[in-house]
Amino acid sequence: PTIIFEQPDGAVTEVKVDEGGNIMRAAVSNGISGIIGECGGQAMCATCHVYVDPQAASGLPPVGEDEDEMLDCAAAERTEFSRLGCQVKLGGAVQRLRVNVPSDQV
Numbered sequence: 001p002t003i004i005f006e007q008p009d010g011a012v013t014e015v016k017v018d019e020g021g022n023i024m025r026a027a028v029s030n031g032i033s034g035i036i037g038e039c040g041g042q043a044m045c046a047t048c049h050v051y052v053d054p055q056a057a058s059g060l061p062p063v064g065e066d067e068d069e070m071l072d073c074a075a076a077e078r079t080e081f082s083r084l085g086c087q088v089k090l091g092g093a094v095q096r097l098r099v100n101v102p103s104d105q106v
């Protein structure tokens with residue numbers, strides 16, 4: 001699978017992830033600015049907040065309970081396309097996903 005990260009300034013980085021890999025891990029291991037992953041993927045920090053492509057959002061698994069609570073604490077404004085990067089895995093039907101990095105996180 002492939003994730004395309006778009007920064008607030010429009011800069012775009014495309015990275016490959018392993019099947020089942022999540023957005024946060026892919027960002028951290030590729031040095032994507034603005035995604036920190038402080039809690040290591042436990043849905044406890046919200047430093048991996050991203051906005052997923054509206055067209056792809058409905059094809060993703062629903063927001064989990066812990067994820068929902070943490071998204072309310074994210075630094076940047078929450079929208080209907082907000083997800084915690086560590087909770088969204090790529091693979092299966094989701095082979096390509098575009099996400100925007102919130103500006104308040106950069």
Ligand code: FES
Nearest residue numbers: 037041045046086
């Ligand atoms: Fe902490 Fe995702 S890495 S909530």
